[in-house]
Structure formats: structure tokens, C-alpha cells
Amino acid sequence: MASPGPIRSPGDSSTNPRGSVRRVIRALLAVSALVATATGSIAATAPPTTAPSAPDTVLRVTLLDVGQGDAVLLQAPEGQTALIDAGPGNVVSLLGELGVERIDLLVATHPHADHIGGMAGVIASFPVRFFMDNGDPHTTATYRGLIAALEARPDITYLEATPRTISLGSATLEVLPLLPRGAAGLNDRSVTLLVRFGSFTALLSGDSEVRQLNHLVGLTAVPALTLLKAPHHGSYNGFTRSFLEAARPRVVVISVGRNSYGHPHRVALEAYAATAGEILRTDLHGHVEVRGRDDGSFAVVRGDGVASVRGGGRATVAAGGGDGRRERTAVVATGAVSAAHLHTGLRITVQADAPGNDHRNPNGEYVVVENTDAAAAAIGGWRLCDLSNHCFRFPPGAVIAGEGRIVVHSGVGQSDGERYYMGRRRAVWNNNGDTATLYDAKGAAVVAFSY
């Protein structure tokens, strides 16, 4: 491996002076201006931050399962690393498990705690070359902690998120124009990065809402995307029709955990389902790594499959398909789900393809929930939902007998305590892939099954 070399940047000679928070911000802005008037580009020549056994040919975009918040790790084929947001809590050990040893570019999309909560820890724990934010200060202790961490690290070069292109190995990050400071709320000034690796494209835009998305569409700054990180955790105001018409993402990943905001919202899930071939959620699937190739193709790895991730409390159990045709895996959702709610004895399988026309025969498709424990499972008030949030609520007193099973048909019928009916006139489960999630009465995901 090559010895560490400097990043070539006009900002190299500038450092953050120590001093008050206010003085640091002023100084940071000055450094930013210096860099912005120069080439506007950073040639990252850092050595690989991971030690792959063979040369990597993919750009890895990993949406970390950090609960309700964002943390997105970019790993270039040559090893350069960028971290876009750092989640609400400590992500240091998680980054270590992913093989991260240094961070070439650290970005805070906006100063809300679910995006910068873990950032001071990252700055204190890893070599960081460049730090970028939108320059908006905030009043919280979390933000002050971030500034204090930056003050303690004058070796980190500050970049303001003005339009520029940054090279991360053979990938590029375009910083898209922001709405003017003071003219938009914190969410609508989220630093937005368009990632390109050959024909592979990804858009990361923090918690941008309708106003910022309209701004970007108005600038024709949104191209067709391979990957979209759902803006604002899949909120109802985190998408617009025109934005999705421009983006046409092939895969959407929603970074979300247990929350009281209604994230992700049903209308957003439906809008994403109408445009993307694949939707993944960190609350259901754990870490989601999208491996992009320069020909525009990609592969999705999730949960325990994400490189080098160990532990995390996630359990997987194998479940045979309801018809025996395919081996399927049920992912037991943990993350924000408390241990008390975790019921590893439950397994879900989906028979999505009904005989004949699915819409004419909704009872021909069904979900089987098996209880592999000897003890009965009480599921009264629990809900079974598809990816578009079509849900069935089990009646009070519903139970699955020990080592028993229940079947939930999509159509209309009379429940007998072992067979339930969602009461739909049309098919629910997408034959090309969907996710069945069982939520307990408090709304916590207990078990999810994707196919």
C-alpha cells in the first residue's frame, strides 16, 4: 500500500484557528472562500482506507442503520472515504467494523441532531481531511459540540457547500446549489451531493423538503438516478412528483428508525413504489449497501451481508417459501426495536403469486406467519403491512398457537382464528418483490420478510 500522501488542495495551508465558536465560523467561511475561488476541485490522493484483498471496482454507498437519522458512507474503488452525516449517536465503532480508518471528506448536511449527533465522535476518532457544511449555525448543545470538536482539530480543512465538484477517487461528488441563507429553513438548506461513478448516479440530500426539491428541479440539477436516498427520512414533504419524474430512481433507500413523525409516510412509500424497482429501509433491512459499477449496474447488500459488519444484534432466520419453490430469508428487525418486542420465533412467508389473475383472485395470495416457539404468541392489535403500507390489523385476542401458524389472505372472508382476510378486492403483494412487516400494537416492527 502506498504511504499516506497529501490531498492536493488550495485549502491545505489553511487551518482552523482556535478561538470562540463565532470566530471559528468566521474563519471557516474565510477558508471556504479561498478554496471556492481556486480550482473548485479536490484531487483526493489518500491511500485506501480499507485493505481489500483484490482491487475494488465498485463504489460502495452504505446507508448505515443508525435509527432515526442519517449516516451515509461512500467508499471509492481506490479506497477514499466520505461520510455524509453521522447519525444521532456514536458511529465510531460501526465505522471501524466497516474497515474505515480515515475519512477524506466529512459532510454535515444540516445541523439537526439526527444528522450531526455522532459527528464530534467521528472527528475525535478518525483522521479527517475535509469537513463541509452549509455554514448555517445552530443553537443546540449538539452543534456546539461539533464546533468544539472542529476547534480541537485545526488540521481539518473546512469547505463550505458552495457549488463545486469533488473527486473521491474515480467517483465525483457535485455539490448542488443551495437556496440562499435565511431564505429557507434548516431542512431546505441541506447540503445536496450528486454522486457519479461512470453511469452510476446517487443523490444524497439530507432532509430536503418540497421547497429545496423544487429549487433543484427548477435548476434542472436532478438527473436520472440509480440510487436515491429518500429525502427527509421518507417524509410526506420529502418528495414531489416533478422531482421523482426527473430522478426516476432505480432504487430508493429510506434511512429511518422508530420515530413519532410518521416517517416514512404512506404517500411517499407509494410514490417511491410507483417509480423505483426496489425500496429498502434501514429500520427493516439494517445497513443497506449499494455497490455501484461504472456501467450503471448495481447490487444491493443489506443487513448482515454488508461488508465486515459484525454483531449489531441483528438475527436472520431461514424460512422456506410457502410453496417450497424458493428459499427465502426473514430478517428480524432490530435497530430501534426494543428487545422486549423482538420475537425471533415468528417467521413470515409470502405467497404473492395467486393462481390466474392475481387481482381476480386476491385470496389466492396469502401470508403465512409461523410461530416456532412452544409458547403462544399474542398478536391482538398487531398489523401486517406491505411496502406501500397496505395494512391488516389483527383483532383483539388474536394468537398464534405455540408451533402453530396463521394465514392472512388478501381478499374477503370470515376469520376463524387461523385464517384471516385483509378484505381487499385487489391483490396486495407485488409479484416482483415486496416486504411484509409485522408490527406490534405499539407500532414497533417485530419481523419483516422481503422477497
Ligand SMILES: [Zn+2]
Ligand atoms: Zn433528519
